[in-house]
Amino acid sequence: MLSLKLYVTGLTPSSQQLIQQLRTLLTHYYADDYTLAVLDIFEHPQEAYDDVIYATPTLVKILPLPVTQIIGNLSDRERVLAGLQIKHLQPIHFS
Template identity: 50%
Template sequence: MTHEGNFVLKLYVTGKTPRSERAIENLRRICVHELDERYEMVVIDILEHPESAEEEKILATPTLIKALPPPLRRIIGDLTDKEKVLLGLDLYRSPDKDRSRSH
């Protein structure tokens, strides 16, 4: 189902709390604006699937795991800080890197 170059993102949440809902909405927004249709997003509620959380060693929620493409990355929090999320997904270049290329 996934194609080469696609992102596989797993978001672990705990129930339908405001923080969980905010993380889901923030991730959806980022995916739509930054990844077009090159992503598969899976939301896993650890209350319903505690074994999944145990397998992935989830210690806090919300936790986003970028499973593909490598390297595997984890981002903890409600994903409000878009720049931090983009850095974690390897989609954002820091301004310092951009400046060094232009000189």
């Protein structure tokens, strides 16, 4: 099970587009075997502080260990896969 947190600054149209892109990418590799918690830093400042979030957007991989962060532009698919250390996975093909 892959567990992620995405920190954003407000649920703006660009944040919503990013969330959809990430869900599409994750579903492509994990089907429904992942969780993605979306946290607005204005609504969850303590959690952002605890996770040492300095900029948004920031994607935090909680599980599997090690915990990793990808900060900034998350539109580059290869960068996201490499940052999450899941680049070796094969896409899931739905029939």
